Amino acid sequence: MQRKAYVSGAAALLAALLTGCTGGSGDGGTTDDSNPGRTGATTAAAQPGKYRTLPDPCRAVGKEALDSLLPGLRQITDEERREKAYAGEATLTYDTDRKVGCRWKVDSADATDHLLVDFERVVSYDNTVSDDSQAEQLFATKQDAADLPEPLVSETETETETETETETGTGTDDETGTGANAPSPNASASASASPSSSASASPSADDPSGSPTGPGAAPTDLQPRLLEGLGDEAFLDDELNSSGSTAERRTVTVAFRTSNVIVTIEYTEQPTTVGVVPDSEELQDRARKLAVRLADSLGS
16 A cells, blocks of 8 residues: 555656646736737847948049039149049038038139039838838938929920820811811920920020020029939939129039939039029039939949
8 A cells, every 4th residue: 555655656747847837828828918018029120221331432422423513623733732622522421321422613714613423321220110211201301302393394294294184186167177176287296396395495585584485495404303213212403593793603403313322413503703603404414414424323
């Protein structure tokens, strides 16, 4: 009887140990399942932006582009001064991983030209907001500050609306569309003109803003506007300033965003002769070409 009692006691001890192990495992599972906070903690953080570094802004603009934007460079006879002018001057920054810039100022016989190129890498410190989303919000603020004229219609949308109106125009007198409401031959020719032909119209002497007023030229061609095909989003601003008896100064700004990097170009020209107005089309064309080069160099 004593030996039998011993065996039963040993069996009871073994059963207790097994129950304890099983209970510990079950308790752990219950704790994980019943704590919703642990499930939320495993949610994936927002994705980082494409860019982790920024280029050297003073080297981002090649000599060929600088020659086009700053004609006075080739008029500098002193080689040392000319090389220094090409090199530009870095803007003051406290974190070159986040924001860098470079500026140039060159005088020529006809005008003084200024160029500023600025790169900003946006980083979100909110795990629920991606770098791209943060950059998109910052770019929207920048665009609002530019105060582009209403309505904000992109170039592509403007061309599409013009083509649609031309193609759907029908007359009311007969089925061939030759009635009183049919578009005239002159109107059709104007609507079907290519964007390049519209943009090439020269500014009128009566229009110091530089907006084209010639036949076949839409007034919005050179106005501040959204741009298509440049980074993820882009806009162009064009401002003409005059200060009393001094020559008029035009500043063209092109800004675009690609992923989490925002690039801003400010191109200013002030003629040496009072009464001469910087050509809007020419300055916009130069600034946009530089923007395309910078976007390509970023790999957008």
